[in-house]
Amino acid sequence: MATRRPAGSAGRSGASRAVARRAQAAADGAAPARIAVRKTYKLFVGGAFPRSESGRSYLVSAADGSPLANASRASRKDLRDAVRAARKAFPGWSGRTAMNRGQVLYRVAELLEGRREQFVAEVAAAEGVRDAAARAAVDRSIDRWVWYAGWADKIGQVLGSSNPVAAPYFNFTIPEPTGVVGIVAPETSSLLGLVSRLAPPLVAGNAVVVLASETRPLPAVTLGEVLATSDVPGGVVNLLTGYRSELVPVLAGHADVDALDTWGVPDPMRTDIELLAADDVKRVLRRPTTVSESRFDWLDDRAAERPEWIAAFLEMKTVWHPIGV
Amino acid sequence: MTAMATDSETSVTRTGARSPNSWGLGDGQAIPWEYAPAPEAREIVTLKERYGLFIGGRDVAASDGSTFVSVDPSTEQPLAEVARATPADIDKAVRAARRAQRRAWGPLPGKERAKYLFRIARILQERSREFAVLESMDSGKPIKESRDVDVPLAAAHFWYYAGWADKLDYAFPGRVARPLGVAAQIIPWNFPLLMLAWKIAPALAAGNAVVLKPASTTPLSALLFADVCRQADLPPGVVNIVPGPGEVGMSLVMHPDVDKVAFTGSTEIGKKIQRGVAGTDKALTLELGGKAANIVFDDAPLDQAVEGIVNGIYFNQGEVCCAGSRLLAQESIVEPLIEKLKDRLSTIRVGDPLDKNTDVGAINSKSQLEKISELVQSGVDEGAEMYQPACDLPERGYFFRPTLFTNVAQSHRIAREEIFGPVLSVLTFRTPDEAVEKANNTAYGLSAGIWTEKGSRILNMASRMRAGVVWANTFNRFDPTAPFGGYKESGFGREGGMHGLHAYVRLEDR
Numbered sequence: 001m002a003t004r005r006p007a008g009s010a011g012r013s014g015a016s017r018a019v020a021r022r023a024q025a026a027a028d029g030a031a032p033a034r035i036a037v038r039k040t041y042k043l044f045v046g047g048a049f050p051r052s053e054s055g056r057s058y059l060v061s062a063a064d065g066s067p068l069a070n071a072s073r074a075s076r077k078d079l080r081d082a083v084r085a086a087r088k089a090f091p092g093w094s095g096r097t098a099m100n101r102g103q104v105l106y107r108v109a110e111l112l113e114g115r116r117e118q119f120v121a122e123v124a125a126a127e128g129v130r131d132a133a134a135r136a137a138v139d140r141s142i143d144r145w146v147w148y149a150g151w152a153d154k155i156g157q158v159l160g161s162s163n164p165v166a167a168p169y170f171n172f173t174i175p176e177p178t179g180v181v182g183i184v185a186p187e188t189s190s191l192l193g194l195v196s197r198l199a200p201p202l203v204a205g206n207a208v209v210v211l212a213s214e215t216r217p218l219p220a221v222t223l224g225e226v227l228a229t230s231d232v233p234g235g236v237v238n239l240l241t242g243y244r245s246e247l248v249p250v251l252a253g254h255a256d257v258d259a260l261d262t263w264g265v266p267d268p269m270r271t272d273i274e275l276l277a278a279d280d281v282k283r284v285l286r287r288p289t290t291v292s293e294s295r296f297d298w299l300d301d302r303a304a305e306r307p308e309w310i311a312a313f314l315e316m317k318t319v320w321h322p323i324g325v
Numbered sequence: 326m327t328a329m330a331t332d333s334e335t336s337v338t339r340t341g342a343r344s345p346n347s348w349g350l351g352d353g354q355a356i357p358w359e360y361a362p363a364p365e366a367r368e369i370v371t372l373k374e375r376y377g378l379f380i381g382g383r384d385v386a387a388s389d390g391s392t393f394v395s396v397d398p399s400t401e402q403p404l405a406e407v408a409r410a411t412p413a414d415i416d417k418a419v420r421a422a423r424r425a426q427r428r429a430w431g432p433l434p435g436k437e438r439a440k441y442l443f444r445i446a447r448i449l450q451e452r453s454r455e456f457a458v459l460e461s462m463d464s465g466k467p468i469k470e471s472r473d474v475d476v477p478l479a480a481a482h483f484w485y486y487a488g489w490a491d492k493l494d495y496a497f498p499g500r501v502a503r504p505l506g507v508a509a510q511i512i513p514w515n516f517p518l519l520m521l522a523w524k525i526a527p528a529l530a531a532g533n534a535v536v537l538k539p540a541s542t543t544p545l546s547a548l549l550f551a552d553v554c555r556q557a558d559l560p561p562g563v564v565n566i567v568p569g570p571g572e573v574g575m576s577l578v579m580h581p582d583v584d585k586v587a588f589t590g591s592t593e594i595g596k597k598i599q600r601g602v603a604g605t606d607k608a609l610t611l612e613l614g615g616k617a618a619n620i621v622f623d624d625a626p627l628d629q630a631v632e633g634i635v636n637g638i639y640f641n642q643g644e645v646c647c648a649g650s651r652l653l654a655q656e657s658i659v660e661p662l663i664e665k666l667k668d669r670l671s672t673i674r675v676g677d678p679l680d681k682n683t684d685v686g687a688i689n690s691k692s693q694l695e696k697i698s699e700l701v702q703s704g705v706d707e708g709a710e711m712y713q714p715a716c717d718l719p720e721r722g723y724f725f726r727p728t729l730f731t732n733v734a735q736s737h738r739i740a741r742e743e744i745f746g747p748v749l750s751v752l753t754f755r756t757p758d759e760a761v762e763k764a765n766n767t768a769y770g771l772s773a774g775i776w777t778e779k780g781s782r783i784l785n786m787a788s789r790m791r792a793g794v795v796w797a798n799t800f801n802r803f804d805p806t807a808p809f810g811g812y813k814e815s816g817f818g819r820e821g822g823m824h825g826l827h828a829y830v831r832l833e834d835r
Contacts, residue, residue: 098806099481102488106443143436150439150488153806157823158495170784301436307495323784325757 041071041217043078043241044224046085047234052242053077060218063128071217074242076250079209082238083256086180086207089235094177094205102152105203107230109145115226116142119191119219126190126216137192140299144192147305148199155204155310168323175314177205178283179258182251184244186264190216191223192298197261200309202237206259209238211251213264217241244269252276259283259313264293285312360674363681365468370459375406376544378414378568379551381421382561388413393569395544398465399678399687399722407544410567412576418536418565419580422507425562426534431504433532433560435491442487442529444557449480449522452553456546460518461678463545465687465723466641468679478803479522482821485805486526489826493531496823502830504532505608506584511574511598512547513590514540514689515644515745520589521547523820525564526805531829533585536565538577542690544568575601583607587828589646591743592769592814610818610828612646612810614743615771618764619649619800620754620786623657625776629798631665634749637774637800639673639727642685643747644693646815647772649800651740652751653760659753663731666749671714673727685747688723697725697746704730704739709750735766743769757782761789770812774800793819 041060042049051057054075060068074082093101112119116138124134156175163171181201186193190213201208212220224239240247248265251257253276260282265273270286277284287293298304375392377384387408394403410418430438449456456479457472466475493502508528512520517539528535539547547566554564567573571594578586578601585608588598592613602609619637621630637649654662678686688694705711709730718724725746733740733750740750754760764773772794775786783797793811796802803809808822818828 099484102484146440146443147436147491150490150492152488153485154488154492154495154823157806321784322781323788324781325785 038069041069041221041241043072043074043082044221044228044237044239045078045082045235046088046238047228049224049228050078053081058243060126060215062125068125069218071221071241074240074247076246078240078242079247079250080254082209082240083180083182083251083254085235085238086209087256089233090177090179090207092233093207093236096205098153098156101203101205102149104231105145105149105152105199108226108232109142109149111226111230112138112142112145112223115222118222122219122222123191126213126218127188136299137189141192141195144195144305145199147301148203148310151307151310152203155307155314158307159311159314159316163318165320170321170323171318173316173318175204175311176317177201178313178315179206180256181206181208181259181261181313182254182257183208183210183261184248184251184264185210185212185220186293186296186298187213187215187244187266188294189213189296189298191219193263193296194220194223196298196304197263197309198237200306201259201261201313202232204310204313206313207236207238209251209257210240211244211247211264212239212241214242214244248273249276252282253279255280257282259285261285261312263287267293283312285309360682362677364677365458365461365472365679365681367458367462367679369455370462372405372459372545375408376548376568377408378410378418379548379554379564379566380414380418380562381425381565382555382559384551385414387411388417393541395463395542396690397462397722398542398689399719399724401721401723404463405545407548407568410538410569410573414567415536415573415577415580418567419507419509419577419582421562422534422536422565423582425560426504426506426532429560430529430534430563431532435493435532438530438532439487439490441557441559442483442490442526445553445559446480446483446487448553448556449476449483453477453480456518456549458679459549460546461686464514464517464543465678465689467683467686468681469683470641470686474803475516475519478805479518482519482522482526482805486530486825489527489823490530490532493826493830496826497830497832499835500832501835502531502826503833505829505831506533507582508533508535508585508587508829509577509580509583510535510537511577511586511588511590512537512539513646514543515641515646517543518546518550521550523589523825524587527820527825528585528587528829529563531826533829534563534565536567536577536583538567538569538574541568541570578602585609585829587818588612592816595816608828610810610820611816612818612820613771613814613816614745614769615646615648615811615815616651616741616743616767616769617647617649617772617774617792618651618653618760618767619774620653620760620764620776621655621658621662622757622760622775622777622779622782623655624778625658626778626798627658627662627665630776631662631669633774633776633796633798633800634666635669635673638749639685639747640801642688642725644689644745645801646743646745647794647801647809648745649772649774650744650749651764652749653754653763654751655760656753656755659751663729663751666729667712667714670712670727670729671716673714673716675716675724675726676719685727688725688746691723693745694723694725697744697748700739700742700744700746701728701748704733704737704748704750707734707737707739709733709737709739735763741767757786761786765789765791768814771810771815772796
C-alpha cells in the first residue's frame with residue numbers, strides 16, 4: 001500500500017485517479033485496468049450490518065471536498081431498533097466477569113492493530129490529515145483500548161468501598177453498570193475521539209448506541225467491523241451514521257436509554273438535549289462548556305484517559321448485612 | 326508410558342473389586358461405574374535433556390557446571406538435568422536484573438510495560454496445555470488441577486497486573502509509586518507456575534526486575550516460562566531464573582544489591598529469611614505455612630460442606646499452605662458429617678497425575694512423603710483414630726492415601742503442625758465462641774473456612790478469625806483481584822489485588 005495516498009484506500013478520488021491511470025495504460029496496450037470493489041458503509045445494529053430501514057444515505061466527502069462514499073442515513077426507527085438491541089444485549093454483557101470484559105476489550109485492540117493501515121488511510125481521508133497524524137491517532141486508539149481494558153477488573157476496587165458504619169453491619173458499596181448508554185461521538189476526531197468515548201461505558205458493562213460523527217462517519221463504520229469480529233457480543237455496541245439534528249433528540253428523548261454522553265452534541269442543541277434527558281432522569285456526561293469540541297486534544301493521555309468517564313456510567317450499590325451469631 | 330498405563334489399570338481393578346456396601350449404598354443400588362484410563366498426552370511437552378540458568382535473557386550453564394535432576398514424582402524417573410546456580414551466578418543474575426531495571430524496564434512508560442505483561446498473559450493462554458502437562462509431570466499434581474486452576478490463574482495474574490502497570494497513580498492516590506529495583510523471589514514447589522506468576526506479575530507491573538529461584542523439585546515450568554519471556558521480546562535481564570536448592574535461595578536473599586525479598590514457603594525458612602534481611606533496607610514479604618480451620622456449623626448445607634472440606638484438604642494432595650487441614654465440626658452434626666466424608670473419600674481417585682480423572686496425584690517428593698508419613702504415624706501414636714479409604718496406590722511414585730483423623734485433641738501434633746499432605750484432622754466444638762477459640766489456637770493465621778446458612782454468623786465469625794483469608798461456604802478460591810496472605814506466623818504482606826502492588830513500590834510525595 002502506498003504510504004502517501006491523499007484520500008486513502010477507501011477514497012473515491014484516489015480510486016478514480018487510479019482508474020484513469022489504468023485506463024490510459026490499457027489504451028497504451030497494457031493489461032486492462034482492474035476495477036476496485038468498493039465498500040458499502042452500513043449501520044451496525046445488533047451485531048449485523050443493515051442499511052437504514054429508510055433506504056436513505058448521504059454523501060460523505062473528504063476534507064478536501066472530494067467524495068468518499070455514501071453513508072447510511074439512519075432514521076428514528078433505526079435508532080429505536082438500536083436501543084432495543086442494546087437493551088437485549090445488556091444483561092449478558094453486564095453479567096460477564098470483569099476479567100472477561102477486559103479480555104474482550106483487549107481483543108478489540110489486537111484486531112485494530114492488525115487493521116492499522118486501513119484505519120490510517122480512512123482517518124487520513126476523513127480528517128484531511130497527513131498519514132503521520134492519522135497514524136498517531138490510530139496507534140493511540142489501539143493503546144486506549146488497552147488502557148481501558150485494564151480497568152475492567154480494577155474500577156470496582158478503586159470506586160467500591162467497605163464502609164465502617166457505627167453498628168454491627170457489614171456494609172459495602174459496589175459499582176454496577178447503568179444500562180443502555182447513548183453516545184454522541186465527537187464530530188472532529190473520527191476514530192480516536194470515538195474510541196475514547198466508547199471504551200469507558202463499555203468496560204463498565206453497559207450496552208451502547210453510538211451516533212458517529214456526522215461529517216466523518218466512515219472510520220466508525222469500519223470500527224464496527226472490528227467490534228463485530230472481536231468477541232464483543234452482538235448488540236453491545238450499536239453504531240449509527242446520519243444527521244445529528246434528526247437523531248440526537250430521539251436518542252435523548254428515548255425512555256429506554258439510561259444515560260447519555262453528549263460530548264459531540266453541537267453547542268446550539270445542547271440545552272434542548274439536556275431538557276429532553278431530564279424527562280426520565282438520564283445521567284448526562286457533558287463536555288464542559290469551556291472545552292472546544294474541535295480543539296480537544298485526544299492524543300493527550302492525561303486529558304483523554306479518565307476513570308471518571310467509566311464512573312459516569314456506573315451506579316453505586318450499597319449493601320447492608322447484619323453481623324451477629 | 327507403560328508404567329503409567331499399568332498404574333491406571335491397577336486403580337480400575339481396585340475400584341471394581343469393591344462391594345456395594347463399602348460405598349455406603351443400599352441394596353439394589355448399582356456399583357459405581359469404572360473409569361477407563363484417560364491419560365493426557367505428554368507429547369505436547371518437549372523436554373530438553375538439560376536446562377540452564379536464565380540470566381540476562383540467555384540460557385547459561387552454572388559457573389561451576391554443576392547440575393541437579395528434576396524427577397517425575399509419579400514415576401520416580403528423572404525428567405531433566407537442571408543447572409544449579411552458584412553464588413557467582415546469583416551475582417551475575419542480580420547484576421543483569423539491576424542493569425535491565427535501570428536501563429530498560431524502569432524507564433519504560435507504564436503503558437508499554439503493560440503491553441509486555443499482556444503479551445505474557447496471552448502466550449500463557451496460548452500455550453496453556455503445554456504448561457499444564459509439564460506442571461503435572463514435574464510436580465505430581467493432577468492434570469485437571471494444573472489445567473483448570475494453576476495455568477489459567479497464572480495467566481489471569483499477568484493479565485490483571487498488566488492493567489495496573491499504567492494505572493499506579495490510581496492505586497496510590499496522592500502519592501507517586503516508584504519501583505523498588507531488583508526483587509529476589511523464592512517460590513515453593515506446590516504451585517510452581519502460579520507462584521511464579523504471583524511473584525513476577527506485580528513486580529514487573531511496578532517496574533522492578535526480578536531474580537526468581539524456583540523450588541529444586543519443580544524448576545521446569547519456570548524454565549519454560551523463560552521461553553515465554555523470550556517469545557514476548559521482554560528486554561533481557563528483566564526476568565532471571567536461578568534454580569537450585571535452599572542455599573541458592575539464601576545466597577540470593579543475602580546478596581547486597583537486592584532491594585526486595587519475597588518468599589513463599591515454610592515458616593521455618595521464612596524466619597531464617599527475615600533474620601537474613603535484618604539490619605538492611607531490603608523490603609520483605611513472606612507467605613508462609615498455615616493450619617487452617619474449616620468450621621462447620623449445624624445449620625450448614627452438609628453435602629456442600631463435604632465438597633468444600635474435601636476440596637479444602639485434598640486439593641493438590643493437601644500440599645497447600647492455606648489447606649483446610651483442621652475440620653472443626655459442631656458436635657450435633659459430627660456423626661453424619663464424618664459418615665458423608667468417609668463416603669466421599671472412597672470415591673476419590675488417587676493415581677497418575679496425568680490421568681484426567683485423577684483427584685489426588687503424587688506427593689511432590691520423597692522427603693515430603695516421608696514427612697507426611699511421619700506426622701501421620703504421630704497421629705496414630707498420640708491416640709487419634711485414623712481412617713483411609715481402601716484404595717491401591719501405584720507401585721512406583723510417591724503416593725499417599727487421603728487420610729482422615731477423628732478424636733483429635735488440640736495438643737496432637739497433627740492438630741498443630743502443618744502436614745502439607747492429604748491429611749485431615751477432625752476436632753469438635755459446641756458454641757461459636759469455642760469454635761473461634763480453637764480456630765485461632767495456632768501460631769499460623771493464613772486462612773479459615775466457615776460453613777453455615779446464616780449470613781450474620783458468617784460475618785461475625787469472619788471478623789473474629791485471626792486469618793488473612795476467610796472463605797464462607799466455599800474453600801480454596803483464588804483470584805488475581807483478591808489479596809491473599811497471612812496473619813501471625815503465616816507471614817506478612819499480601820499477594821493479589823491492589824494490595825499486592827504495595828509490596829513492590831516505594832511511595833514518594835508528589
